Amino acid sequence: MKTLGTFLIASAALMAQGGLNPARLGAPPTDTWPTYNGDYSGRRYSTLSKINQSNINSLTLAWVYRANGAPGGGGGFGGRISATPVEVNGVLYFTMPDHAWAVDARTGREVWHYAWTSHGGDHIGNRGAGVYGNWLYFETPDCNLVSLNLKDGKERWHKPICDLDQYYFGSMAPLVVKNHIITGVSGDDLDRPGYIESHDPETGDLQWRWYTVPQKMGDAGSESWPSEEAMKHGGGMTWLTPTYDPELNMIYVPTGNPQPVIAGKARPGANLFTASVVALNPDTGKMQWYFQSSPHDTHDWDATQTPVLFDGEINGQKRKLVAQASRNGYFFVLDRATGKNLASAEYVKINWSKGVDAKGSPIPNPAKEPQLDGALVSPNQGGGTNWPPPTYDPDTGLFYVSASRAFSVYYIYDPSDKPEGWGGNDRGGWGETMIQAIDYKTGKVKWSHKWEDGGRSGLLSTAGKLLFAGDGSGNLVALDPANGNPLWHANLGSSVTNGPITYELDGTQYLVVAAGDTLFGFAMLR
Amino acid sequence: MRYGIFVAALLVAPAVGVAQPPAGASEALEKVCGACHSVETVTGQRRTRAEWQESINAMVARGAEGTDAEFALILDYLTTQYGPTAAPAAPAAGRGGRGPAFSPGPADKQVVDEAAANRGRKVYAAECITCHGTHARGSERGADLVRSEIVLHDRYGSTLGPFLKKGHPTQTTPAAQLTGAQIVDLSHTIHQEVYNTLRAALQIQNVVTGDPQAGAAYFNGAGKCSTCHSAAGDMAHIASRMDAPELQQRFLFPGGRGGGRGRGGAATAAKPVMVTVTPASSAAIAGSAITGTLVHIDDFNVALRDGAGEYHSFKRTPALKVVKSDPAQAHHELLDQYTDRNIHDIVAYLETMK
Numbered sequence: 001m002k003t004l005g006t007f008l009i010a011s012a013a014l015m016a017q018g019g020l021n022p023a024r025l026g027a028p029p030t031d032t033w034p035t036y037n038g039d040y041s042g043r044r045y046s047t048l049s050k051i052n053q054s055n056i057n058s059l060t061l062a063w064v065y066r067a068n069g070a071p072g073g074g075g076g077f078g079g080r081i082s083a084t085p086v087e088v089n090g091v092l093y094f095t096m097p098d099h100a101w102a103v104d105a106r107t108g109r110e111v112w113h114y115a116w117t118s119h120g121g122d123h124i125g126n127r128g129a130g131v132y133g134n135w136l137y138f139e140t141p142d143c144n145l146v147s148l149n150l151k152d153g154k155e156r157w158h159k160p161i162c163d164l165d166q167y168y169f170g171s172m173a174p175l176v177v178k179n180h181i182i183t184g185v186s187g188d189d190l191d192r193p194g195y196i197e198s199h200d201p202e203t204g205d206l207q208w209r210w211y212t213v214p215q216k217m218g219d220a221g222s223e224s225w226p227s228e229e230a231m232k233h234g235g236g237m238t239w240l241t242p243t244y245d246p247e248l249n250m251i252y253v254p255t256g257n258p259q260p261v262i263a264g265k266a267r268p269g270a271n272l273f274t275a276s277v278v279a280l281n282p283d284t285g286k287m288q289w290y291f292q293s294s295p296h297d298t299h300d301w302d303a304t305q306t307p308v309l310f311d312g313e314i315n316g317q318k319r320k321l322v323a324q325a326s327r328n329g330y331f332f333v334l335d336r337a338t339g340k341n342l343a344s345a346e347y348v349k350i351n352w353s354k355g356v357d358a359k360g361s362p363i364p365n366p367a368k369e370p371q372l373d374g375a376l377v378s379p380n381q382g383g384g385t386n387w388p389p390p391t392y393d394p395d396t397g398l399f400y401v402s403a404s405r406a407f408s409v410y411y412i413y414d415p416s417d418k419p420e421g422w423g424g425n426d427r428g429g430w431g432e433t434m435i436q437a438i439d440y441k442t443g444k445v446k447w448s449h450k451w452e453d454g455g456r457s458g459l460l461s462t463a464g465k466l467l468f469a470g471d472g473s474g475n476l477v478a479l480d481p482a483n484g485n486p487l488w489h490a491n492l493g494s495s496v497t498n499g500p501i502t503y504e505l506d507g508t509q510y511l512v513v514a515a516g517d518t519l520f521g522f523a524m525l526r
Numbered sequence: 527m528r529y530g531i532f533v534a535a536l537l538v539a540p541a542v543g544v545a546q547p548p549a550g551a552s553e554a555l556e557k558v559c560g561a562c563h564s565v566e567t568v569t570g571q572r573r574t575r576a577e578w579q580e581s582i583n584a585m586v587a588r589g590a591e592g593t594d595a596e597f598a599l600i601l602d603y604l605t606t607q608y609g610p611t612a613a614p615a616a617p618a619a620g621r622g623g624r625g626p627a628f629s630p631g632p633a634d635k636q637v638v639d640e641a642a643a644n645r646g647r648k649v650y651a652a653e654c655i656t657c658h659g660t661h662a663r664g665s666e667r668g669a670d671l672v673r674s675e676i677v678l679h680d681r682y683g684s685t686l687g688p689f690l691k692k693g694h695p696t697q698t699t700p701a702a703q704l705t706g707a708q709i710v711d712l713s714h715t716i717h718q719e720v721y722n723t724l725r726a727a728l729q730i731q732n733v734v735t736g737d738p739q740a741g742a743a744y745f746n747g748a749g750k751c752s753t754c755h756s757a758a759g760d761m762a763h764i765a766s767r768m769d770a771p772e773l774q775q776r777f778l779f780p781g782g783r784g785g786g787r788g789r790g791g792a793a794t795a796a797k798p799v800m801v802t803v804t805p806a807s808s809a810a811i812a813g814s815a816i817t818g819t820l821v822h823i824d825d826f827n828v829a830l831r832d833g834a835g836e837y838h839s840f841k842r843t844p845a846l847k848v849v850k851s852d853p854a855q856a857h858h859e860l861l862d863q864y865t866d867r868n869i870h871d872i873v874a875y876l877e878t879m880k
Contacts, residue, residue: 119632119633120630120631120634120635121632122631142633163678165631165632165635165678165679189631190678190720229670233673349862367866371866372731372735373731373735374730374774376861376864376866376869407778407779411730412731413730413731414728415731418663420670420672420673420723421672422723422724422728427583428778428779429778429861433591452824453822453823453824454592472824473822475824489825489826495591516556
């Protein structure tokens with residue numbers, strides 16, 4: 001309680017400065033979208049309903065901001081905005097690799113743009129920024145955590161969070177929990193251990209680091225590895241922003257696939273704590289519990305999909321839940337206080353598992369591990385889903401995910417006893433994509449809306465009885481969350497590349513979404 | 527191999543009369559590839575057609591979305607504009623020195639000089655191989671050098687040199703006797719092993735492991751392949767037209783996507799998806815069904831090109847009847863039915879059709 005009191009006083013001081021009051025991070029977002037998922041729960045559900053089923057056809061394009069070639073933007077960044085913007089005090093903050101922007105949330109006008117001089121790293125994408133008080137934090141591909149002043153985008157400091165020479169890179173949107181800036185690392189090319197860190201918001205100094213794989217024999221989880229050598233090179237990258245339960249004081253960290261990625265011959269065992277959902281104490285980095293989504297993964301199926309927190313009723317009992325639609329095609333529901341598995345079910349048809357064990361984790365079929373002459377596997381390496389954020393709508397009790405039913409052939413290229421790096425890969429194939437609406441109580445798919453032309457975007461649900469998604473043809477689509485019927489669409493010329501967000505300012509509800517290098521602001525202007 | 531190509535790209539002058547990019551190709555690249563990563567991740571590379579196909583296959587496997595036509599355009603574009611003899615990519619501001627596709631690593635990473643690496647291999651064979659192994663991945667006697675932080679931090683001997691000069695317990699040649707030039711060569715050799723460990727250095731080994739007779743039985747029986755194909759007809763000499771790995775991918779996933787297009791694109795192009803649209807009876811062009819090649823379809827619109835080459839576009843309404851016909855539908859449905867044994871038997875059978 002004393003801690004909480006101190007925290008509230010600190011919060012009030014921060015708010016007085018005109019920055020973000022950290023207490024807002026725990027509340028449903030309305031006039032703000034202050035963190036990657038809108039709030040700590042990862043639900044991406046908004047209580048706003050000014051935009052709703054009855055007036056959706058009046059939704060209007062209010063503004064467009066093109067990050068590529070924008071005034072002062074330098075031009076020629078290429079690529080796309082995969083960041084979910086955060087919105088604080090009427091300003092949107094978003095990132096692309098090496099870049100951060102502040103844009104007026106009412107008009108789309110640029111407030112500032114910051115460019116980082118890169119020393120390399122994989123520029124595959126950047127998921128966004130975290131905000132604490134008057135400061136913004138984002139990761140760069142060349143392994144730095146950068147802190148900028150919210151007001152003018154001036155750099156305060158930068159701190160290394162990983163070693164570029166070991167082929168790590170930064171892409172995660174940092175999570176702000178109390179006085180912790182939580183950062184993750186990316187990289188699947190050489191066999192390195194994954195970890196997650198907490199940094200001091202003022203100085204950037206390291207507060208703690210938790211490795212996703214055990215560091216020596218005898219440590220928890222080491223029984224699932226053949227040797228110290230294997231586990232210290234065992235992967236488990238922390239690509240995605242965790243979620244947080246302030247009451248339980250646990251962050252829910254989704255971990256990446258084990259390494260070597262495809263050729264797993266030299267790492268027999270379950271390979272804990274890769275491809276798992278892990279609950280950590282955010283003050284100490286100590287593990288509270290874990291649940292493994294993919295024991296001994298050999299298909300690049302990380303479990304870095306958002307662990308979504310909500311309260312529900314299962315078998316007549318009220319429970320604090322965490323649910324994940326995992327890349328391997330399984331949907332899991334766990335008790336988020338204990339990690340106990342309550343449901344495991346396929347949300348797309350798969351062919352690699354022999355069912356689930358007593359703990360609810362899938363049992364991989366060895367015949368569907370990558371083979372020298374190839375094994376036909378579904379889902380493919382892209383997975384049943386991937387990083388694009390899902391949403392949980394408490395009004396329908398349904399969990400929505402952009403899903404893919406796809407096949408490919410997994411090969412071992414390196415037949416040696418100690419393959420390293422990418423000693424195999426998959427090729428192919430054929431697939432179709434859809435939105436799956438999952439009943440969390442049973443894990444059953446209640447409805448499915450198949451896209452005609454591919455498509456895999458982040459999702460948003462609202463109290464206006466709307467589910468926003470992107471199809472493969474560049475349409476932003478509002479669906480009826482009860483049955484998946486499309487209600488409205490607007491073609492953006494390029495497929496949606498992030499998770500849509502919504503907020504209300506001066507009585508107007510906005511909907512903001514990225515497609516390619518462009519941010520689109522829709523609003524109910526009437 | 528990759529580094530050979532990379533070095534060649536730096537040394538060979540751009541070919542005279544560089545091929546013009548195919549129309550719409552850079553847009554397709556932006557749409558399909560740019561949806562997940564920056565396009566410059568791709569265009570910083572120099573690769574052969576086969577290598578670009580491999581990259582595209584890998585990306586399709588990772589979820590890249592596009593039409594067959596778009597993937598074909600992208601392949602042509604990358605081959606003509608970013609082939610091994612194309613001018614080196616201008617490094618983007620603050621970057622440069624890009625390595626293998628999708629594994630950029632640090633901007634200042636060592637560029638392997640193949641000749642030096644070959645010289646260094648002799649030093650390696652004499653001094654290191656007994657304990658550190660043929661591919662520097664270590665043994666019970668010596669550390670894994672590919673995973674060594676000393677190696678990963680090294681640039682042209684910068685950390686390797688001081689380390690070896692100090693000498694380590696099992697070093698056979700006294701450190702002082704290794705020349706500076708030998709250490710640089712050794713650095714190239716070991717870095718080459720590191721880069722070969724990164725993505726896409728190796729390829730499919732052998733897919734011809736099945737029983738051709740069982741494959742023939744499946745082809746003519748349960749697989750119903752003989753409904754549309756025959757050994758003497760369209761399949762004749764199929765195994766001469768593409769290699770076995772391509773063959774395996776091709777019948778599983780017809781259409782070229784991920785299946786490759788065979789040697790020199792000699793394989794037959796996939797048949798397009800057709801669509802028949804029937805407007806409501808009250809519409810201006812009432813009742814008359816229009817059939818053509820599907821150009822575009824989503825939940826809201828459908829477009830086709832008819833037999834005369836005319837383009838037609840429709841708003842989709844409950845009254846508009848749309849019937850798609852995918853000639854590869856039977857192949858898609860088989861994906862749920864094949865066993866891996868069936869697949870390898872079919873490959874073995876197709877391999878008899880030289």
